[in-house]
């Protein structure tokens with residue numbers, strides 16, 4: 001039995017021998033950090049879930065050999081209602097993926113957003129394949145819930161936009177961090193240990209080694225956790241890639257793997273739009289899905305080990321043809337010579353451009369919906385603006401945490417702009433979809449509390465209580481001085497060695 005504070009892994013299996021084998025395998029590897037608990041039927045499992053919540057512990061992972069049914073809801077749905085960050089695995093026997101009924105059940109549960117994935121039960125001990133699956137689940141859970149002390153602490157007020165910006169930069173850059181409200185005991189302890197006596201008005205970042213950054217700029221923050229912002233002395237490269245979203249990172253990996261000297265310039269954080277995606281399910285090779293920031297981190301490391309250089313928190317502002325190639329100008333006043341440029345500048349979110357709402361950016365109005373924004377939305381009525389896949393994904397992610405989620409769409413439906421699997425999941429998760437509607441105003445006392453909606457057909461306007469608003473409507477926009485392009489290559493073929 002676990003201690004009160006220990007997070008729990010719950011095993012639900014009817015066959016006592018199978019259950020004992022799984023529990024034994026989990027205890028061998030995880031008992032020091034997790035309570036391993038078990039149940040043999042749906043009712044016992046439901047009671048166990050309620051008990052875990054009642055004693056203030058967290059359910060990190062539930063492994064069940066069936067979806068179960070308690071009061072008309074599956075065990076997996078019940079677990080997530082109690083524990084929004086829980087990971088859920090459907091236990092199967094080896095080879096059972098060929099069983100049509102099992103396959104249909106798994107696909108339908110995943111389609112409804114009630115299951116993360118299936119887990120083949122251990123067949124021998126130790127079963128490293130089983131443990132790989134479990135470890136991945138636990139890593140995702142820990143990243144999502146952020147319970148344990150982290151390398152970096154951001155101490156700043158929740159409603160302060162700069163607090164949100166700093167956290168967003170760290171989260172999208174894949175830097176584990178904890179966030180503390182300045183007036184809490186935990187923040188005071190952390191500040192005192194770092195030698196800060198006062199309660200700060202502006203955000204403070206405390207690094208693992210005790211360094212204190214007072215309201216740092218983006219470049220200062222990036223440098224503090226070991227990223228390079230400099231272009232180097234007398235900078236030149238074979239290829240300059242502008243933008244470190246998935247497109248730019250892919251260009252960097254392939255160019256560097258061919259032995260070319262590559263410099264990737266990124267003005268915000270690696271991953272681009274993908275960095276704010278909670279779960280990308282349709283990227284080849286990641287059958288369970290992968291968070292955008294994790295995908296970006298892997299691509300970043302891949303480019304790095306091929307020797308690509310990065311200039312983080314730097315904006316390319318112009319380019320021109322030089323005598324033997326091109327020159328890319330990087331703000332404030334650097335330049336780099338190169339033989340080819342890859343423009344991978346992607347798209348930027350369309351700003352809401354609604355009087356009364358812009359002031360709440362970072363204080364209830366967010367562009368995107370990562371784990372960090374979700375923390376703000378816990379228990380609040382939330383609106384997601386947009387009809388595309390990113391809006392659908394944001395709505396599904398926030399539905400785990402918010403009291404209610406309503407998707408606001410200017411058009412008359414989702415079918416033309418959103419993938420069917422997301423439309424199905426929205427319906428299954430009870431996300432309300434309102435069509436032919438637009439946001440025309442909003443307000444609140446320091447943080448967003450309400451929004452004003454206009455019916456595009458009748459012109460009627462209504463105010464709605466709103467604890468958070470995620471804007472997921474993007475448009476293609478190239479940077480100043482550059483052609484409008486998501487990914488374009490400027491220059492000719494770049495061979496391995498200059499000729």
Ligand SMILES: Cc1cc2nc3c(=O)[nH]c(=O)nc-3n(C[C@H](O)[C@H](O)[C@H](O)COP(=O)(O)OP(=O)(O)OC[C@H]3O[C@@H](n4cnc5c(N)ncnc54)[C@H](O)[C@@H]3O)c2cc1C
Nearest residue numbers: 243245246247267272273274277280316345346347390479
């Ligand atoms: C919430 C969300 C969920 C999504 N989910 C999915 C999904 O499940 N499946 C899927 O296939 N796609 C998904 N997408 C879309 C996917 O993320 C994009 O298609 C992809 O990120 C495009 O990559 P990109 O590199 O072309 O551009 P971007 O990701 O837009 O990256 C462009 C980068 O360039 C940088 N930049 C721009 N101008 C400059 C400049 N002048 N100097 C320096 N840097 C600059 C930006 O800061 C940015 O980092 C999602 C998008 C969002 C927002």
